[in-house]
Amino acid sequence: MQLLHLQPGPIVGEAYKHMLDYRLDNGPVDHDIVVEELQRWYEETYKK
Numbered sequence: 001m002q003l004l005h006l007q008p009g010p011i012v013g014e015a016y017k018h019m020l021d022y023r024l025d026n027g028p029v030d031h032d033i034v035v036e037e038l039q040r041w042y043e044e045t046y047k048k
Contacts, residue, residue: 018041022034
């Protein structure tokens with residue numbers, strides 16, 4: 001929430017699910033890569 005400047009709501013749940021799926025698909029990754037992926041997902045999904 002803090003990274004994307006979000007308030008509690010459905011987008012937070014969607015982000016959580018995306019990152020959980022990402023982790024299951026890619027295994028453990030470095031923090032910087034996780035941050036980049038979350039930002040990429042948010043931009044692609046909500047900043048069209």
